[in-house]
Amino acid sequence: MRIALPLAFAACLAACDDAAPPPSAGHDTDLPPEVLADAEQKADQVDCRQYDDGQVDGASLLALVNKQDALRGSYAPADLLPLGAELRMPDRPVVLLRAGARAAFEALTSAALVEAGVDLRARSAYRSFREQCLTFDFKVRENGLEHADRYSARPGRSQHQLGTTVDITAEIWDWELEPEMAETAEAGWLATNAGRFGFALSYPAGQEDLTGYAFEPWHFRYIGVEAAAELAASDLILEEYLRACAAGDAGFACPEEPQPAVPVNQEFIGGACATDADCASLGPDALCLVEDHPGGYCTVPCTRGCPDRAGNNQVTFCHGEREGEAWCRSKCDFSRFPEAGCREGYTCLDGERPDGSARADVCRPEGQLPDAVTEG
Numbered sequence: 596m597r598i599a600l601p602l603a604f605a606a607c608l609a610a611c612d613d614a615a616p617p618p619s620a621g622h623d624t625d626l627p628p629e630v631l632a633d634a635e636q637k638a639d640q641v642d643c644r645q646y647d648d649g650q651v652d653g654a655s656l657l658a659l660v661n662k663q664d665a666l667r668g669s670y671a672p673a674d675l676l677p678l679g680a681e682l683r684m685p686d687r688p689v690v691l692l693r694a695g696a697r698a699a700f701e702a703l704t705s706a707a708l709v710e711a712g713v714d715l716r717a718r719s720a721y722r723s724f725r726e727q728c729l730t731f732d733f734k735v736r737e738n739g740l741e742h743a744d745r746y747s748a749r750p751g752r753s754q755h756q757l758g759t760t761v762d763i764t765a766e767i768w769d770w771e772l773e774p775e776m777a778e779t780a781e782a783g784w785l786a787t788n789a790g791r792f793g794f795a796l797s798y799p800a801g802q803e804d805l806t807g808y809a810f811e812p813w814h815f816r817y818i819g820v821e822a823a824a825e826l827a828a829s830d831l832i833l834e835e836y837l838r839a840c841a842a843g844d845a846g847f848a849c850p851e852e853p854q855p856a857v858p859v860n861q862e863f864i865g866g867a868c869a870t871d872a873d874c875a876s877l878g879p880d881a882l883c884l885v886e887d888h889p890g891g892y893c894t895v896p897c898t899r900g901c902p903d904r905a906g907n908n909q910v911t912f913c914h915g916e917r918e919g920e921a922w923c924r925s926k927c928d929f930s931r932f933p934e935a936g937c938r939e940g941y942t943c944l945d946g947e948r949p950d951g952s953a954r955a956d957v958c959r960p961e962g963q964l965p966d967a968v969t970e971g
């Protein structure tokens with residue numbers, strides 16, 4: 596890790612009585628599930644498209660994402676998988692990482708238990724563009740735009756949308772994310788050893804001018820073992836390394852590790868199912884709606900937030916129905932839901948059934964269209 600002084604501070608040594616505080620240094624944090632669920636209730640009033648101005652494709656493990664370089668709003672990883680209960684903190688029933696990052700996180704936490712005696716868990720990992728939008732909007736409504744910009748990433752500008760970033764905590768830190776945790780031996784082990792498993796610390800101490808974020812000793816991004824080794828051998832922080840890679844700097848190999856192939860998993864919100872067991876990867880409270888849903892419809896109650904799931908609709912959100920009971924839905928009918936839509940390679944079934952009853956309104960992989968509905 597680099598020891599050199601950040602630019603502004605270095606300049607400060609020369610002449611510096613009126614130094615300004617670092618610009619918008621904040622934390623990139625999530626909302627607790629119950630607060631997010633509440634935000635979902637107001638989601639109709641939020642225009643997330645106003646933030647969708649990014650160009651970055653997040654598929655690369657080395658994609659440059661910061662407060663200036665934003666991901667496309669439509670970007671969602673195609674290989675998200677849920678973390679098992681032994682990998683996530685209590686009260687976080689659904690935590691998703693890309694397949695390669697999940698395997699690496701498993702290896703990291705196993706080693707931490709053996710070598711440092713600490714049971715590391717994920718507090719927050721993948722956050723969809725929409726979830727980040729609701730989070731940001733919530734903070735704007737609570738504290739105003741300036742405060743939200745200072746303490747939260749705008750939609751598209753969070754590394755959590757990549758599905759390779761994880762906020763790591765443990766019971767010894769009361770499951771919190773606080774800079775003070777860095778003073779513990781366990782966090783020291785994490786900082787020293789994360790690179791062995793392909794993880795890098797995104798926001799080191801004293802680098803606000805470069806990263807835009809205050810020190811986050813909990814926020815790690817998976818870049819692959821080889822890239823992490825190249826980063827460790829340099830005197831750069833992750834942000835500088837990713838900028839060098841994005842610029843095609845010949846001094847760096849920027850190795851891109853192939854990611855494990857993951858078959859299209861149908862256990863997503865709106866995914867096909869026959870019984871509740873088919874939806875188990877969404878969490879213990881997941882269930883399969885069969886009535887009015889040809890081919891089944893995996894979902895979860897909105898009370899703990901609605902997770903996006905790759906391979907299906909563009910967004911997932913809360914939609915009340917059935918005598919006030921609200922389930923997470925993934926709709927694709929733009930005419931009714933402004934943020935709806937399907938990902939590439941999927942088709943929106945928004946037609947009516949042959950008998951003229953309920954609309955299907957769900958994305959299915961092209962070529963896998965159930966017979967019971969006509970394509971709209």
Ligand SMILES: [Zn+2]
Pocket residue numbers: 623624755760761762813814815
């Ligand atoms: Zn984070």
